[in-house]
Amino acid sequence: MLKDLLLPDIGDFETVEIVEVLVKAGDKIKKNESLVTLESDKSSVEVPSTDDGIIESVNVKIGDKVSKGHLLATLESLSLTEEKPKKILGEKLPPDTEKIIEEAENTLVLKKEADEQKTITKKEDNDEKIEIVKNGDIDPIETKEWLESLSAVLEKDGKLRAQFLIKQLIEHSYKKGSDLVLSRNTPYINTIPPEQETKSSGDQNLERKIRSLIRWNAAAMVVRANKKNPELGGHIGTFASAATLYDVGMNHFWRAKNNKFGGDLIYFQGHCAPGMYARAFLEGRITPKQLDYFRQEVKSGGLSSYPHPWLMPKFWQFPVVSMGLGAMMSIYQARFTKYLINRGLLKDEGRKVWSFLGDGEMDEPESMGAIGLAAREKLDNLIVVVNCNLQRLDGPVRGNGKIIQELEGIFRGAGWNVIKVIWGSYWDPLLAKDKTGMLIRRMGEAVDGEYQAFKAKGGAYVRENFFGKYPELLDLVSQMTDKDIWKLNRGGHDPHKVYAAYHSAMQHTGSPTVILAKTIKGYGMGKSGESMNTTHQQKKLGEEDLLYYRDRFDVPLTDEQVKNIEYYKPPENSPEIKYLKECRLKLGGNLPERSSFAKSIKTPSVDVFSAMKESTGKKEMSTTMILVRMLTSLLRDKNVAPRLVPIIPDEARTFGMEGFFQKIGIYAHEGQKYEPVDSEQLSSYREDIKGQVLEEGITEAGAMSSWIAAGTSYTNHDLEMIPIYLFYSMFGFQRIGDFAWAAGDAQTRGFLIGATAGRTTLAGEGLQHGDGHSHILSSVIPNCKSYDPTFGYELATIFREGLRRMYEKQENIFYYITTMNENYPHPEMPKGKGVEDGILKGMYLFKELNKYKKTKIQLLGSGTILREIIAAAEILQKDYQIDSNVWSVTSFNELRKEALEVERYNLLNPDKKPKKNYIEKCMSTTEGPIVSASDYIRLNSDQIRPFIRKSFYSFGTDGYGRSDTRKNLRKFFEIDKEHLVTYSLSVLAKEQLIPSKYAKEAIKKYNIDPEKPFPTKL
């Protein structure tokens, strides 16, 4: 059966141009395979076939303008059934139907009012009869009895009494292990009751010994480093509070990566780094010499202060010490793992992401900024552990409140599985004996400031101030000595409780888990810093403190050894070392450890990019559109296509990327449960469990975290992925600068695309949107390469090189490329030698205007301002007989980096023939002064000023942006062609190459006001 393939609804556009025809007569085609590519002035979209079949005829050609209903091709259909036309949503309803709906709605309103009336009447009837509908209720009679009792209480003793009883019931049921009560908070006791705890099969004695040695060595390395040089710093208190939390995980839960399993991903709390080194020392992975080089990283082999993969690329995986970043990055890591699994790129092995955070760190907006996403996406592969030692740097986290309860409420409200680990096992008998509920009440009453003091001031103090508040509680502990009371431990220091919590978290499905573990900052540090406000900064331990620490943890060192702060490692064949190693062997290997076995991706052939190297003729396009076109072509490259991860924070339409919705789908872990309102349109909103686009919504920090997860997939999943995160350039580095820094540290590979870039190019948006500095911010990240291309061929050259270097050569760099939304024609790639090389190095000679051979000037332009420079060059030649060289500068940053290196070489090799930097090589044979301009602040061009021996003048967009037309904005910032001509004339006059009258005349001619204040002051 012959079938017409018509152009479907194309949304906002009336007519669009065919830019590619992807089929020919006789081709066999499957449903959803692309027929043609369309391009509007904003976006390009492929049109899919609606059926399987053989193309009978193609009825369009490149350049045709088409609109909805246009016949694209005819197809000999191979499908047996005729597709039913879909009901079009939003179609205008016939007037009769509208009337019927209106009547029905009115009736509904009346009925609702009547119903309300009835309810009120019912209330007035005050029927005391309680009726129970057997609706999932296994024993309605019993329910009735309970409710009748409550009713009686309400009647007899009032609602306060009734509420009290309900609260008692909830607490009682919670205590018995029922965690289903739907309240924001549960009582201040452990979520898992003792009788439901899963017991560890580990040797507790040995584990305690091992933990003690780790504690000792961690503290010793910090104290030794500070003894050597007090500049070096370090933290003891954080790890001292978290040692059990890590130990239980390391001994029993965290599986390493090996050739059989992908490995759990553990985000260690940054300030706990000494603890990880101390364990690695016992495991034989780190030498005592290395321990002695803690925080002395300049010589190779030193240990980095915090988890920095850049500095210890075989050890640390996740850079987290800047508070709040780890929380978000780990959530998006868990999400990205599910994305890879759902897309069929990764096996589901039940791997988990564990993220350790400080309770003070939870103050950071980023820490809880993505917990909604984690619950929404049901990230049951994520376990967050908050080490609630009740302290941050200066003092208590919530002295007047309770951080655990506060976090519980927030996480519970967001839909997380919350496990509180508050009390250690020594409390269990007391809680069991507490028949009055007074103990739970007192636990709930005391605030964190008090709890901190309880652990700093000893057993007698606790008896008096905690138990002493109620006679019943004093009674409860009357048989206990002060020492016994002091021993009442906190959950986070009790390996049994921690084990039970971890075990339960591992079993949990359907939502992410947060474990709130109560600990003591500086645990074991005694007077020198246990539970003190100064604990965080404590990096020195005096002799007495060290002896106390040794005794507290039974470390087998003599007094002399303690005074020398010696490390302690039992012999290799000791039960401790054997046990420690066996545990890790069972769990597949060492942690933390960073490795990559990812296969490289072959760079796509030059053909994929060849269309971008041709002239667009008269057709005007923005570089953003060219990028989208390029990505569309890349989606046809079988090596690259599945690895592309387009990441967009709710701006796909701004960048003309809505065509991707249909083509590759938006990732949605539950697929699409609804028919989208625009289902009839070509670019309809298509969500899919296998979707490729990460449509993040309005969260730059989230999108950036996704980008980092995808860009480090080569090490965390041994799978090279190519994340391309597109954003408004102003909301990139300015917004998420610290994440970008962490991304560099993590050796993320990928593309950041600052779209709608340039302070005068994004015309109608104004101050908050006008980016004139992102290239300055990106320039500070050592392994970030930034480019500001003007033409399609420049963009294509840079992009292909990025693919080659990052994914074929597997270099640890990433790219920041700005693209613009200004439409203009693009010339073909100049044929000259060195153009491609120059584009990548940062500049090349775009055009030589050499007619008059009298006066010459060098004109440098970047981004869209290169076009103003080209226009200025033409005016200078036509009106003033001044020749010029026009240089396209694709990256001032790259030019500067290379020049700095050459300069350094020359300074350090004074006896050798000086090398020339690339800028000098470009400029050395040229004549005349240099005028340079970009759509960024002058500092962008100024980056190369020190390396130029000629007179150099830079122009740019210093000052706050504002909204206006491009023309007016460029005039305001003095980077339009008229200003550039005038300034060029003035520069030439200053160099005494021409008389000054030309500049004066130009100022008049172009209505330039020399009295206008500098734009930074406006």
Ligand SMILES: Cc1ncc(C[n+]2csc(CCOP(=O)(O)OP(=O)(O)O)c2C)c(N)n1
């Ligand atoms: C973004 C950021 N701001 C500030 C700091 C400095 N800082 C380091 S540790 C710390 C206190 C941390 O307290 P908490 O999160 O409770 O961790 P703890 O050491 O108590 O486990 C602060 C403020 C930082 N590392 N990162």
Ligand SMILES: [Mg+2]
């Ligand atoms: Mg803390």
